Amino acid sequence: MLAYIFRRLLLMIPTLFGIMVLNFVVIQFAPGGPIEQIIAEIQGTAVGATARIGGSGAGDVSSAQAGSAATDGQSSYRGAQGLDPEFIKELEVQFGFDKPAHERFFLMIKNYLVFDFGESYFRDESVVNLVIEKLPVSISLGLWTTLLVYLISIPLGIKKAVRDGSRFDLWTSSLVIVGNAIPGFLFAVALIVFFAGGSYLDWFPLRGLTSENFDELSLFGKITDYFWHIALPVTAMVIGGFAALTQLTKNSFLDQISQQYVLTARAKGLSERRVLYGHVFRNAMLIVIAGFPSAFIGILFTGSLLIEVIFSLDGLGLLGFEAAINRDYPVIFATVYVFALLGLIMNLIGDLTYTLIDPRIDFEAREA
DSSP states (O other): OHHHHHHHHHHHHHHHHHHHHHHHHHHHHSSOOHHHHHHHHHHTOOOSSOOOOOTTTGGGSOHHHHHSOOTTOOOSSTTOTTSOHHHHHHHHHHHTTTSOHHHHHHHHHHHHTTTOOOBOSSSSSBHHHHHHHHHHHHHHHHHHHHHHHHHHHHHHHHHHHHTTTSHHHHHHHHHHHHHHHSOHHHHHHHHHHHHBSSSSOBOSOSSOSSOTTGGGSOHHHHHHHHHHHHHHHHHHHHHHHHHHHHHHHHHHHHHHHTSHHHHHHHHTTOOHHHHIIIIIHHHHHHHHHHTHHHHHHIIIIITTHHHHHHTTOOOHHHHHHHHHHHTOHHHHHHHHHHHHHHHHHHHHHHHHHHHHHOTTOOHHHHHO
8 A cells, every 4th residue: 555655746836837838838828917017007907806916026127217118119018108118127136037948937836846936926925835825714614615515415325225116315406406506695695685784684694714802711611703704604505515415325325225135134133323424325325525625625625605795704715716816826826736746645535535435445456
C-alpha cells in the first residue's frame, strides 16, 4: 500500500502541472485583463464588481499620471488610446506583463512549489492571507453540509431500498425530486423569508458567521452563536444536496440486494440487519464513497457561492468569483492550484477508504 501511495503522490505532480498549464493558457486568451481593469477604473467606465486599486498594486500609480495623455500614444490594450505610453509600460512592469508568457508561467510554478502565491493585484494583501481570512466560512459551510448530507442520505437511501415500492418510498421520493429540482439558493431565500425576519419569524440572523460581540461571549455562548449563524445557510445547502446521494445510495443497495450472495446469507438464517450491514453495506457503499472527494470539494469551494452572497458570508467561493470578474490573476491561479491539489489528495483518500470498507480491494495488485 505504501508503494501505491508513493506512486499516486508522484502522479500528482504532472497532473497538477497539466491543470495549471491549461488554466494559464485559457486565462491568456480570455478578453480583458488587470491592465484593462485599471484603464477602465481610471476612465470611469468600470462597472459591476470592478476591483479596487490597492496600495501595493496599481494603486501606487495615481490617476493623475493617466491624465498626462499623449494623443498620439498607441497601445494594444482596449481603451488605452490617449493614455501616456510610459504609464502603460509602468503598469506592465508592476503586473509582470513585461515578461514573455512562458517565463511568467514557470516563475509562477517555481513560487507555487513553496506555496508563495504572491500579492493580489487589487487588494493590498498577500493571496495566502486572503485565503486564510476566507477559509473559516468555506470550511464551516462545506464541512457541516457534507457531514449532514451523508448522515441523512445514507440511512434514508438504505431504508428506501429495503422498503422499495412502499408508501414510505413513494413519499420520500417526492421529497427527493423536489430537492433535486429546486436550486439551493431558492431554498435559502425561502428560509430567509420564513425564519430570518423576512415576512414571518425572526429567529435567525441574516448575515455573518458570528455576532459582533462574539469575543465577549463564554465558550458555550460562542458555540451557540456560531451554530445559530450557520443554521440557515447549511440547511439550504443540505436540502439542495441530499437528493442525488439518497438516490445513489438506494440504487446501489437495490443492486446488491438482488445478488446471489445476499440470497445465500438469508438462506443461512442470518438476520436482515446482519445481511444488510454485515454483507451488503460494504459493497453498496463503494460507489457512494467514490463520489465523496468530488462532492466535498464541490461543496467546499464552489457550491456555496450564491449561499455566501445571500447570507453575506465572505468565503472562498465569493473570493474566487470576484477574482475572476476583476482579472486578479494571482488569486485566480492560487485558488485553482489549491483546489486542484486538494482534489487530488481527496481522490487518494477516497481510494484508501475503499480498502478500509472492503479489504479485498488491493490497488497494488491491480496495478501490477
